[in-house]
Amino acid sequence: MIAITREDFDPGTYIQAAIDSKVGGIVSFTGVVRDDGITAIELEAYEEAALEELHAIKDEAMSRFAITSVDILHRIGRLAIGDHIVLIVVGASHRRSAFEACEYIINRIKETVPIWKKEYTNKGMRWVPSEHP
Amino acid sequence: MKVLVRAFAGFRDVMGESTSYDLPDKSDLSTLLSLIASRSEESRALLFDNKGQLRGHIILMVNRKRVSRTVIGTLLLSEGDEVALYPPVAGG
Secondary structure (H helix, E strand, O other): OEEEEOOOOOHHHHHHHOOOOOOOEEEEEEEEOOOOOOOEEEEEEOHHHHHHHHHHHHHHHHHHOOEEEEEEEEEOEEEOOOOEEEEEEEEEOOHHHHHHHHHHHHHHHHHHOOEEEEEEEOOEEEEOOOOOO | OEEEEEEOOHHHHHHOOEEEEEOOOOOEHHHHHHHHHHHOHHHHHHHEOOOOOEOOOOEEEEOOEEEOHHHOOOOEOOOOOEEEEEOOOOOO
16 A cells, blocks of 8 residues: 555554565564654645655565565654654565665655655744755 | 646745746746745745755656756746645655
8 A cells, every 4th residue: 555644554454464475574664753852743745746756666666676565654744752654564575675675665755755744842843854955 | 827836844834835826828937936936035035046046955846747957947837737846855
């Protein structure tokens, strides 16, 4: 599944669903809201473009690595400390491809997918700067 | 012709989320950017540096495809096009 969602998700459900007779390993990455002295974050997306970009990243990963499945879920809206932000689940016959593809996908998301984070603190709010300015 | 401009993150704070602009037929992207900048000093400062150059970090999309700044002066817009402007992304 590829989705931008306002709803929470259960990583375990997607990990379990990636099991297949050809799959020997599943690597997942779950991004969560870290307490950097904040009270909450708000995620905003250019939803239609972000969804297209996530599909493109999945296609890139499927062609570059020997993997069998990719799921990417990215939340938007207001989130609290500890909430899930993003989930990537990669299934593969062998672990190396799954690890490499999972890291590739999160790096590509941070580079290109039009999603932004606003942090709220007791002093106000700020847009989180990009890692790829 | 009418073109829809959508802005996101810090750009939305300045330019508003979604604005329709009226342009002469066959206008290019640079004409649209100049029109947006003419609406407020804040918008101008957001888009252009003090030499009138489009700021380097701005990302542009036309109909959900990224466009290079090298084509701003030649890319002709059409009725109903959706142009998006936004700062570098920070998801994940």
